[in-house]
Amino acid sequence: MGLHVGDLPDFPWDTLAPHAARARSHPDGVVDLSVGTPVDPTPELVTAALAAAADAPGYPTTHGTPELRDAVVRWYARRRGVPDLDPAAVLPTIGSKELVGLLPSLLGLGPGDVVVHPAAAYPTYDVGARLAGATALATDRVADWAGRDGVRLVWLNSPSNPTGAVLGADELAEVVAAAREIGAVVASDECYALLAWDEPWRTSGVPSVLDPRVSGGSHDSLLAVHSLSKQSNLAGYRAAFVAGDPTLVAGLLETRKHLGLMVPAPVQAAMVAALDDDEHVAAQHARYARRRTALVAAFEGAGYRVEAFPAGLYLWVTAPGQDAWTTVADLADQGVLVAPGTFYGAAGARHVRVALTATDEAVARAVSRLTGA
Structure with missing residues (x-):
């Protein structure tokens, strides 16, 4: 039904x-x-890049341009402590909210499957589970789902919307280890990662789920979601991406091709300019x-x-x-x-x-x- x-x-x-x-x-x-x-x-260097790419009569690729995927790889190495990201494991999305809402469905989840998300959480995690016919479980306690049958997807959100809480590398690694034991995917919504105010996060940076300290050097079963809306004032561009496990990203790519989920070519060019500029x-x-x-x-x-x-x-x-x-x-x-x-x-x-x-x-x-x- x-x-x-x-x-x-x-x-x-x-x-x-x-x-x-x-x-x-x-x-x-x-x-x-x-x-x-x-x-x-919106920064002038971004609007200039958008305008320069405005003559775009053909369809953009769902996987994104090589230039964009390389820019994401450079950005992860420079700003997020992730030195070994595979460009093929990067996929632009039409903002991050659509990916959050569609991910359970894109992963093939359905009735009987459980999607875990934080206790205080952006409501789209729950909506995405419902759209897939899965069950949402709101909790911050790993013990509430570790070893549980049916858990297929675990959402993290650090820094948190709404609370601003940050998970350290050890806390993230605990979630990753527990999820891997039961074969669940960990998807980490990291859209606010560059908006840290207090130490140590202001200096060292908020850890990503793809950080080697968290992932153990392997991105298997891990996805990180990031948006340029907040850090670069690009909410109107719908400019975001997901990266991580090459096999998972390849599966998302194939399904998104069928659905025509493509980021416009001028927006992709603007994203390159934004990602390469820290000022x-x-x-x-x-x-x-x-x-x-x-x-x-x-x-x-x-x-x-x-x-x-x-x-x-x-x-x-x-x-x-x-x-x-x-x-x-x-x-x-x-x-x-x-x-x-x-x-x-x-x-x-x-x-x-x-x-x-x-x-x-x-x-x-x-x-x-x-x-x-």
Whole structure:
């Protein structure tokens, strides 16, 4: 029996509409911190590369150009501590969300199979399992699934959306070892990897599942997913990729050929330019760091608790004695729109997620409202 729309949950952000309307009614306008959509300009070197490749009358290849796959290999070696990636084991995707949502189906999962994902997690992990007819299991405990029959896919997300938590190399290696024992694939969503704020991650970098310290020198059964949306302001380009196990990537490639899932050629050229330049990434990191510092101080000064988080694009915030939706409503009354933690599972029932993706001017307005300045 095919999947029906009713089998999927309501799209979370649709339920936020009444609070969005309330926030928009603020006399000084809404400050929208509910969605992590970039607001800063796309780097000129990227737009120039896109324009130079705009004459693209033919179909792009599903596997991506050799230039793009080589750029990904260089980037992994330079920025992610992965020196031995096979260019053939790199596959561009139309943003990372489609890969997250489709991966269980592309891997052939179905009824009776289990997809593990973090306890507080981006909802598309669960949606992807449902689309395939599989069962989702939300947990951060390896003991909850290690040795369990039917576990076919284990999602990791480090740095985490929504919490900003980071898994160290030893923690990642524990997951990889347990998954390999039962023949499960480990897919690691690493889209926020270059947005680390605290040590040691700021200096050493957030570990990738493909890091030799994690993988043991073999990428068998491992996939890493990365997006340029956050680090390079390319959300509108839908520019991402998956890399890792050559056999798994080859299987994904063959299925995606049948489906026509191809990244446009000009976007591929833009990705090469973005991946080969670190300066614009550092500049964007500095913008987010500045906004983060201002918002943390404002929320804490207003009596909220900001969970310690070493990386990522969000604050994970609680108000004493309140559930998530009450906090959303209180902030909407101040013209500040945030996302309830319930969007990310039961673990977020008392939290709200606050995105750093607002202009400096908008952040300053939010700070002023929170502090009464």
